[in-house]
Amino acid sequence: MRSFFTSFFASLLAxxxxxxxxxxxxxxxxxxxxxxxxxxTVSVRPNSVLRINTNYSIAEQTQKGLPSGLGILxxxxxxxxxxNDILANIRHAAKDDNIxxxxxxxxxxxxxxxxxxxxxxxxxxxxxTSGKFVVAYGEVISQNSYYLGSVADKVYxxxxxxxxxxxxxxxxxxxxxxxxxxxxxxxxxxxGKFKSxxxxxxFDKMSDENRLQLREFLNALFDENLSEISDTxxxxxxxxxxxxxxxxxxxxxxxxxxxxxxxxxxxxEVVDEMKEHCGISADRELxxxxxxxxxxxxxxxxxxxxxxxxxxxxxxIIDGEGSNGYIGSRTFAKMMYDVRQDKNIKAVVLxxxxxxxxxxxSDVMWREIEITKKVKPVVxxxxxxxxxxxxxxxxxxxxxxxxxxxxxxxxx
Numbered sequence: 001m002r003s004f005f006t007s008f009f010a011s012l013l014a015x016x017x018x019x020x021x022x023x024x025x026x027x028x029x030x031x032x033x034x035x036x037x038x039x040x041t042v043s044v045r046p047n048s049v050l051r052i053n054t055n056y057s058i059a060e061q062t063q064k065g066l067p068s069g070l071g072i073l074x075x076x077x078x079x080x081x082x083x084n085d086i087l088a089n090i091r092h093a094a095k096d097d098n099i100x101x102x103x104x105x106x107x108x109x110x111x112x113x114x115x116x117x118x119x120x121x122x123x124x125x126x127x128x129t130s131g132k133f134v135v136a137y138g139e140v141i142s143q144n145s146y147y148l149g150s151v152a153d154k155v156y157x158x159x160x161x162x163x164x165x166x167x168x169x170x171x172x173x174x175x176x177x178x179x180x181x182x183x184x185x186x187x188x189x190x191x192g193k194f195k196s197x198x199x200x201x202x203f204d205k206m207s208d209e210n211r212l213q214l215r216e217f218l219n220a221l222f223d224e225n226l227s228e229i230s231d232t233x234x235x236x237x238x239x240x241x242x243x244x245x246x247x248x249x250x251x252x253x254x255x256x257x258x259x260x261x262x263x264x265x266x267x268x269e270v271v272d273e274m275k276e277h278c279g280i281s282a283d284r285e286l287x288x289x290x291x292x293x294x295x296x297x298x299x300x301x302x303x304x305x306x307x308x309x310x311x312x313x314x315x316x317i318i319d320g321e322g323s324n325g326y327i328g329s330r331t332f333a334k335m336m337y338d339v340r341q342d343k344n345i346k347a348v349v350l351x352x353x354x355x356x357x358x359x360x361x362s363d364v365m366w367r368e369i370e371i372t373k374k375v376k377p378v379v380x381x382x383x384x385x386x387x388x389x390x391x392x393x394x395x396x397x398x399x400x401x402x403x404x405x406x407x408x409x410x411x412x
Contacts, residue, residue, distance in 0.1 A: 106138030356388025
């Protein structure tokens with residue numbers, strides 16, 4: 001019996017020690033992680049370069065707290081920065097004497113063209129108003145990443161790298177054949193030949209109407225992109241079409257020969273070139289400022305009595321309360337009510353970036369806009385897409401503005 005109690009209490013003590021150690025380890029990790037979200041003041045040294053990385057999914061707004069689906073380990077605060085703060089950083093850097101230029105990290109970019117177009121326009125303004133440099137570099141560069149990087153004064157590629165510049169296409173998976181084999185019958189309610197969202201469950205191939213609308217959209221999108229690239233790179237559009245058709249950009253030497261890239265160099269050589277732009281000697285270190293850190297260097301205070309409210313409708317439209325990636329009709333109604341009650345708010349900009357969702361929730365939101373615009377103007381700004389319910393809520397505003405690359409419409 002004595003040996004039993006000896007073993008029992010020894011095991012219990014070991015377990016308690018283990019729990020205490022794990023507790024302090026977890027507390028340390030949480031404490032270190034939470035500090036990433038603190039609003040801290042960062043000073044920018046003279047002759048600094050603002051580093052911009054867009055190779056992550058950019059939300060409309062900077063997300064506060066732990067991003068959904070992202071683990072604590074390996075968290076990068078730059079990858080939580082939203083479009084609002086990216087644009088604010090670029091605007092502020094233009095008049096910041098300590099920022100001498102911007103470095104664009106090109107790569108495999110998952111963002112839609114409308115989001116990148118907003119950033120690209122901001123970079124064009126940065127160049128024209130400040131006279132500062134913008135340099136872009138990448139190793140393997142996706143087509144949309146090159147579209148963004150083409151705004152730079154110089155665009156460089158790794159000597160062993162590649163540029164995926166080949167035009168645009170669309171692929172759709174169809175499930176009807178599989179469902180038929182499983183004996184599953186689907187019943188879909190829709191209206192109009194061009195309402196294609198449910199085609200994978202109704203057909204085993206693309207309808208003529210869907211093929212037509214996808215072709216029209218992709219051609220218009222590519223035309224817009226080539227036009228912008230042509231303006232900044234000073235080459236005619238047909239040259240870029242030929243590069244895309246022949247896939248020449250995939251080979252580094254051809255990418256330079258065709259004028260798509262300005263040179264094949266390594267990262268350290270890009271840094272040396274930026275040092276020259278900043279007037280820094282080669283033996284000194286170039287000071288980069290991350291987007292996350294730079295956002296903490298200046299205030300964004302709202303001053304004055306006359307204000308414009310910026311309301312975000314970002315994500316799938318659902319009934320009830322919303323969350324990151326979802327627009328809840330009840331949450332939206334509360335925001336619009338608060339806007340109507342605030343006498344200092346003279347107008348509303350509604351930023352819509354939504355593929356749609358619940359018809360009932362969309363109708364509730366439509367009604368809130370109807371009530372609000374009787375009190376103060378409501379203007380819609382569209383992001384990557386405002387489709388189905390996203391267009392339904394937009395069409396009730398006093399004015400609608402969209403990016404040339406915005407995908408909108410599709411009321412079924």
